[in-house]
Structure formats: C-alpha cells, structure tokens
Amino acid sequence: MSAxxxxxxxxxxxxxxxxxxxxxxxxxxxxxxxxxxxxxxxxQVETVIRKRLRQEAGITLARFDFLAxxxxxxxxxxxxxxxxxxxxxxxxxxxxxxxxxxxxxxxxITDSADRRSSRVALTKKGRRFxxxxxxxxxxxxxxxxxxxxxxxxxxxxxLLGTLxxxxxxxxxxxxxxxxxxxxxxxxxxx
Amino acid sequence: MSAxxxxxxxxxxxxxxxxxxxxxxxxxxxxxxxxxxxxxxxxQVETVIRKRLRQEAGITLARFDFLAxxxxxxxxxxxxxxxxxxxxxxxxxxxxxxxxxxxxxxxxITDSADRRSSRVALTKKGRRFxxxxxxxxxxxxxxxxxxxxxxxxxxxxxLLGTLxxxxxxxxxxxxxxxxxxxxxxxxxxx
DNA sequence: CCGGAACACTTGACAACTAAAGCATCTCCG
DNA sequence: CGGAGATGCTTTAGTTGTCAAGTGTTCCGG
Numbered sequence: 001m002s003a004x005x006x007x008x009x010x011x012x013x014x015x016x017x018x019x020x021x022x023x024x025x026x027x028x029x030x031x032x033x034x035x036x037x038x039x040x041x042x043x044q045v046e047t048v049i050r051k052r053l054r055q056e057a058g059i060t061l062a063r064f065d066f067l068a069x070x071x072x073x074x075x076x077x078x079x080x081x082x083x084x085x086x087x088x089x090x091x092x093x094x095x096x097x098x099x100x101x102x103x104x105x106x107x108x109i110t111d112s113a114d115r116r117s118s119r120v121a122l123t124k125k126g127r128r129f130x131x132x133x134x135x136x137x138x139x140x141x142x143x144x145x146x147x148x149x150x151x152x153x154x155x156x157x158x159l160l161g162t163l164x165x166x167x168x169x170x171x172x173x174x175x176x177x178x179x180x181x182x183x184x185x186x187x188x189x190x
Numbered sequence: 191m192s193a194x195x196x197x198x199x200x201x202x203x204x205x206x207x208x209x210x211x212x213x214x215x216x217x218x219x220x221x222x223x224x225x226x227x228x229x230x231x232x233x234q235v236e237t238v239i240r241k242r243l244r245q246e247a248g249i250t251l252a253r254f255d256f257l258a259x260x261x262x263x264x265x266x267x268x269x270x271x272x273x274x275x276x277x278x279x280x281x282x283x284x285x286x287x288x289x290x291x292x293x294x295x296x297x298x299i300t301d302s303a304d305r306r307s308s309r310v311a312l313t314k315k316g317r318r319f320x321x322x323x324x325x326x327x328x329x330x331x332x333x334x335x336x337x338x339x340x341x342x343x344x345x346x347x348x349l350l351g352t353l354x355x356x357x358x359x360x361x362x363x364x365x366x367x368x369x370x371x372x373x374x375x376x377x378x379x380x
Numbered sequence: 381c382c383g384g385a386a387c388a389c390t391t392g393a394c395a396a397c398t399a400a401a402g403c404a405t406c407t408c409c410g
Numbered sequence: 411c412g413g414a415g416a417t418g419c420t421t422t423a424g425t426t427g428t429c430a431a432g433t434g435t436t437c438c439g440g
Contacts, residue, residue, distance in 0.1 A: 034350070078419095090420080091398075091422090094421085143360075145353065146221075155345065156224050159346045159349070160227040160346075167238075171238060279429075281390075285390095
C-alpha cells in the first residue's frame with residue numbers, strides 16, 4: 001500500500017495539462033488521486049477474496065494464485081518464470097513450493113538437461129483441488145465487479161491496458177545490454 | 191495478490207450481457223480479466239514505489255503511508271480511524287506506531303476524556319521528514335501514470351469510483367443492527 | 381451504582397513477502 | 411581445457427500483515 005499527496009513544493013509536471021487549456025493547476029494531483037483509488041479498489045477486492053478463500057476453501061490467497069498459474073500451464077513452470085508471473089521474488093516461490101509439495105498438491109520435476117533448474121507442476125490431487133475452487137472464485141469476482149456493466153468493464157480494461165504496458169516498459173532495466181557487455185546484477189532471480 | 195480464471199464449470203452470469211446482444215459467452219471472463227489487470231497495475235506501481243522509497247529515502251512503504259495519513263490530519267488520528275484509512279488491521283497499526291514512536295517521528299497523545307483511546311500525531315521531526323519525501327513521491331507517481339493523458343486519467347478515476355462504492359457497499363455487514371440487539375463480534379478494532 | 385456488553389487498543393503466533401547472500405551448475409571465450 | 415561470469419534456486423533475516431485472544435475503559439439498563 002502506498003499513497004500520498006502533500007505537494008509542499010510539487011516539483012515537476014505542475015502544468016502538465018496546459019496543452020489543453022491555460023489553467024495551470026487544474027490537473028494537479030490527478031495522478032496521485034487515481035493511484036489512491038486504484039490501490040483502494042485493489043486492496044478491497046484482495047481482502048474480500050482472501051477472506052472467502054480462507055473461510056470457504058481453507059486456502060490462502062498466495063497458494064491459490066500459485067496453483068492457478070500452474071493450472072494454466074499443465075506442463076509445469078520453472079521457478080523463475082513462476083516468480084515472474086506471480087510478481088513475487090524467488091525466495092517466496094521457493095517457500096510456497098516447499099509447502100505445497102509437502103501437501104502433495106504440486107511436484108518438482110528436475111530437468112535432466114540443466115540440473116540447476118526444476119519445473120513445478122500440479123499433481124493430480126492438486127489439479128482436482130484447484131478446479132473444485134476455481135469456479136466459485138470466479139463467481140466471487142463477477143459479483144464484486146457487478147457494479148459495472150459490460151461497457152464500463154471493457155473501458156476499464158482498455159485503460160488499464162495502456163497503463164500496464166507503460167509500467168512494464170518503465171520497469172525495464174533501461175535497455176537490455178545488446179551483448180552481455182557488463183551486467184551489474186549480483187543476486188538471484190528476483 | 192490473487193486471481194485466476196479456469197472456469198471448469200463457470201457457474202453464474204454466463205449470459206450476463208445478453209441484454210445487449212444475443213451472444214451468450216461474449217462477456218465471459220471479462221470480470222476476471224479486468225481484475226487480473228487491475229491487480230497487475232496495482233502491484234507494479236507498488237513495487238516500484240516501494241523500491242524507490244527504500245533506496246532514495248530509506249523508508250518502507252508501510253511507514254510512509256502511515257506518516258502520510260498523519261500529515262493530512264495534523265491534529266492526529268485515533269488508532270482505529272488510522273487503521274481504517276490505511277486499510278489494515280489494528281494490530282498492525284499498533285506495531286507501526288510503536289516503531290515510528292521509537293524513532294521519534296510520531297507521538298501518542300492520550301485522551302483525558304477517554305482513557306481507552308489515544309491519538310497519534312506527527313512530531314515536528316516526523317513532519318519535516320515526511321515533507322522532505324512527499325514531493326518526490328508524487329513526482330514518481332505522476333511519471334508512472336504519464337502514459338495516460340488527462341482525459342484518460344479522469345475516465346479511469348470515474349470508473350474506479352463506481353467500483354469502489356460498490357465494493358464498500360458489499361463489504362458492509364449487511365445492515366447495522368438497528369439498536370444494539372445482539373452483536374456477535376468479539377475481538378478488537380479490526 | 382452495579383454488572384455486562386461494547387469499545388479501544390495491545391499482544392502473540394504465524395503467514396507472506398522482500399532483499400541480500402549463498403550454493404551449485406552452466407556457458408562462453410581465450 | 412579452464413576459469414570468470416551468468417543463471418537458477420535456496421537460505422536467512424527482517425518487515426508487514428492477519429487473526430484471535432487478552433486487558434483495561436466506558437456505557438447503559440436495571
């Protein structure tokens with residue numbers, strides 16, 4: 001969670017929108033406000049889903065997401081890819097995988113070609129378990145978004161699409177070094 | 191974080207949008223997809239902001255949010271209100287307050303009228319500290335949302351507004367018991 | 381004015397996440 | 411080949427969060 005306004009001395013883009021009109025501060029803080037609202041919606045949905053998953057299915061959100069990703073990749077996923085999909089760090093994925101493996105819902109399959117890596121895949125038990133919950137989960141989501149009609153949802157979808165692409169681009173490491181020239185990353189798969 | 195599709199036996203609202211057209215499955219999974227995208231955007235922004243706050247200001251996101259809320263309420267806030275604003279549980283707020291108090295950024299002010307409760311407020315040091323960071327923080331947000339023009343931002347803002355109201359309504363405990371008739375809540379301020 | 385319910389906060393146990401360091405393995409260039 | 415560097419995953423420490431139970435206050439009907 002995050003967020004705040006308080007310009008105090010709002011540094012840049014104060015007049016971002018003067019292309020349209022002469023008004024200077026009209027668009028002020030709009031980005032901040034939309035971010036706060038975005039965050040609020042996201043948090044609220046997450047909280048509801050987390051609570052229901054726990055109560056009705058006895059599973060945590062993190063594990064559900066983990067299983068969900070594996071379910072749409074029946075051949076299994078490498079840990080690093082999984083961590084990217086789930087948008088969490090590698091260490092976290094390791095822990096989740098350990099637990100779910102212990103419970104028999106997933107299995108690690110070692111890759112004979114590269115002994116560093118392994119794929120994780122759903123077991124039969126894991127697949128049954130997930131499928132039992134997934135439909136209910138979708139119904140919850142549909143209900144939570146029922147305030148918006150199909151048009152509004154599509155609009156929202158498009159707007160977020162624009163945003164997401166831009167965000168992804170911004171998070172990139174400037175430019176992928178054309179031919180491994182230097183590279184200053186030290187650590188792991190984060 | 192959450193999300194998934196996998197209908198498997200998608201239960202309800204399959205034909206939610208047939209009012210418009212005869213197509214049955216056209217709107218299928220739209221809610222789920224928009225939720226995934228919403229979550230993705232939110233997570234990405236959060237991740238970026240968290241990282242920058244740590245690197246450039248040496249502060250965590252949770253603490254920044256805590257200070258931010260206090261900053262726009264200079265007279266201080268009660269813990270319960272703060273926990274609602276930050277959308278976290280009371281226990282969490284207690285912990286954060288403890289730490290920030292230890293660092294001298296906030297102070298607890300005991301209410302002589304009601305000795306159960308106390309207000310938390312920024313100290314002078316806390317205010318200076320926060321104000322030093324806030325402007326930079328807003329610039330980050332503006333930059334992250336710079337893919338969208340003023341119109342798009344306003345649209346997004348409105349759409350999320352609709353959603354948020356609906357979500358808040360759904361999370362309500364059905365109806366506040368008219369005159370304390372039973373009440374089955376046990377615990378604290380969660 | 382007394383006892384129970386509601387309230388405000390704290391505590392404790394634990395889940396989930398991050399960041400940074402630590403293996404082991406692989407790859408590639410000299 | 412041989413070794414430096416990249417990769418893939420694990421480990422460790424610490425923060426943030428939840429939930430549930432616990433403590434002390436206040437409120438209110440009898």
